[in-house]
Amino acid sequence: MRTPADRAARHAFRSRRVWPGLIAALLLTAAAAITAVEVISAWAGHPAHIVAYGRVRDWAEDTAWKDWQALAAASGLTLLGLLFLGAGLLPGRSRLVPLHGDDPDLLVGVTRRGLKDAVAAAAGDAPGVSGVRRVRLRPRRVKVVAVTPVRDSADLDERVGAAVGDRLGRLRPLPDRSVSVRLKHREV
Secondary structure (H helix, E strand, O other): OOOOOHHHHHHHHOOOHHHHHHHHHHHHHHHHHHHHHHHHHHHHOOOOOOOOOHHHHHHHHHHOOOOOOHHHHHHHHHHHHHHHHHHHHOOOOOOEEOOOOOOOOOEEEHHHHHHHHHHHHHHOOOOOOOOEEEEEEEEOOOEEEEEEEOOOOHHHHHHHHHHHHHHHHOOOEEOOEEEEEEEEEEOO
């Protein structure tokens, strides 16, 4: 069950998409500045002509909407707009994984690398495991590839999964994650 503290932690550690926002802000600022200079200089009686409007106007008058140049320009601008819109609306992958808490005023998170290291340490400490090859964090799942010298590993994957699940249960990352373990046999 999600508590107000969980919602606050997820919101606080959500990726802010700084780079797409910065690029969009710079492009809009440049367009606004050029427009302002053109309008003010035209009012003063000496147009600046920063942008060659005559060539653009002539091209627009000579080009029909169904010509491939017009369609390509419109498609490119539409794609760029949709890209910025998607970057603004869709959340990015956060650098921190929020941890479950009971106090909405205390927000705790761990880096993705830190959570991977904790999972790898828990899997590596399980009896019968000689090492951990890979840990992958998914939004609702943790995938562990462990190395074992044991040939008959009947329930070893379950024990490794229980050790990792116990560690995740103590850390309590948001959202809850299930554990899947794959064992690789390697002689020591």
